Amino acid sequence: MRKVLVITYYWPPAGGPGVQRWLKFVKYLRDFGVEPVLYIPENPHYPLLDESFLQDIPDDLKIYKHSVKEPYRIAAILSSKKTKRISSGIIQTKNQSFLEKTLLWIRGNLFIPDARKFWVKPSVIFLKGVLEKEGIDTIITTGPPHSVHLIGYYLKKSISLKWIADFRDPWTTIGYHKKLKLTSSAEKKHKQLEFDVLNTADKIIVTSNTTKQEFQQLTNKPIKVITNGFDGDIAASDNLDSKFTIAHIGSLLSGRNPRNLWKVLSDLVNENIDFKNAMQLRFIGVVSEEILASIAEFGLQDFIEIVGYVSHQEALAYQKSSQVLILVEIDSQDTIGIIPGKLFEYMAAKRPILGVGPRNWEVAGIIDETETGRIFDYADDIALKNVLLNWFQDFQKGELQISSGSIEQYSRRELTRKLVEYI
Incomplete structure (x- = not known):
């Protein structure tokens, strides 16, 4: 069986979406004749933990570790709350x-x-010995953090091997990049490193067509789109909430603030007594203070239920029991290619997806293809209101459901098949 070394920062017990992509690939690689070998940090700083992911690690998986020095540990002495928020990607844009x-x-x-x-x-030095010992000639790096790609870059420069760079998110065009207060010199360094990685790797994997098109402007290397996906069965729940729950699963960052949705919900609450009595906004995960302030501004604070961070298994249960699932992306041209991993689990939950994102958001095509919901931009009020009202009327009749057609292509096992064909 062919061996491949996977280099990743995020691995169980890390929680959140970053860990799931390669955990699931590794789970199914052996089914397609590939034996994964893992390299992960020995003492990582994970903002979120989820012990439930440990059960997906294959038996007898060989894992190599090396210690990592992280400045977040030092910064946490000054302010553990702010440090954890920044390391999680939650960057407040106001009142900093x-x-x-x-x-x-x-x-x-x-x-x-x-x-x-x-x-x-340290990883480059350590892994040279590992590659020789294991007889491995193919490595895969996955980022963010994009420093992981530099491990692949320096290994490729120093020894003969095949290197595949997997980008779960873009590099210099990701939403938070512009919030880092970069000097022109720092910005130039980021772009140069991005260019070096893209033009040194043998093959590149991205999660969206938009990122593929962006990278094609920087390199002629082969680029393959392999999206994220869902694991497990596609099945509707027999235990739906009795209230008209509109739920968001995962961190809701400051930039993802669909004010038009809050306005429409406020209007419906004020105009329709049945809607007012039935509606509930549920948030599973971290919610920024700016989002909560906007919701309160529209008088919806009494309809909020904040559950906080839960295990992945609990999150899946909340998805299946909710009446409507919210999907939100930052309103920016830079984010049209961001496809949140939760989208595919939302689809598998067979509940209507209500998305608010940038105009021409790539997610809209997937939603339309699979008939799993509706996507709106941040300026859309009337159509958004009509859809919510129609869904509420279906809810009242016990008929709120979607088809979830043709989504098997997004199962983790099928995506692993595509990965093996590519590598």
Whole structure:
């Protein structure tokens, strides 16, 4: 069986979406004749933990580890709350304290490409021995953090091997990049590193067509789109909420603030007593203070239920029991190619998806193809209101459902098949 070394920062017990992509690939690689070998940090700083992911690790999986020095541990002495928020990707855009502005400047300008950069050189030295010992000639790096790609870059430069770089998110065009208070020199360094990685890797994997088109402007190397997906059965729940729950699963960052949705919900609450009595806004995961302030501005604070972070298994249960699932992306041209991993689990839950995102958002095509919901931009009020009202009327009749057609192509096992064909 052919061996492949997978180099990733996020691995169980890490929680959140970043860990799931390669955990699921590794889970199914052996089914297609590939034996994965893992390389992960020995002492990582994970903002979120989820022990339930441990059950998906294949038996007898060989895992190599090496320690990593992370500045987040030092910064946490100054402010553990702000440090955890920044390392989770939650960047407040308003009312930033001097400390938070300072931490952001340091993060963006001194730790390039990111705060895990100190793991690169020790890993390159360590992995040369591992590759020789295991007889491995193919490696896969996955980012963010994009410093992981630099491990592949330096290994490729020093020894003969095949390197595949997997980008779960873009690099210099990702939403939070512009919030890092980068100097022109730092911005140039980021772009140069991105260019170097894209033009040194043998093959590239991305999660969206938009990112593929973006990278094709920078390199002639082969690029394959392999999206994220869902694992498990496609099945509707027999235990739907009795209230008209409109739920968001996962972190809701400051930039993802669909004010038109809050306005429409406020209007419906004020105009329709049945809607008012039935509606509930449920948030599973971290919600930024700016989002909560906007919801309160529209008088919806009494309809909020904040559950907080839960295990992945619990999140799946909430998805299946909710009446409507919210999917939100930042309103920016830079985010039209961002396809949240939760989209595919939403589809498998067979509940209507209500999306608000940038105009020409790539997610809209997937939603239309699978007939799993509706997508709106941030300026859309009337159509959004009509859809919500129609869904509420179907809810009242006990008929709120969707078809979830043709979504098997997004199962984790099928996506692993595509991965093996590519590598």
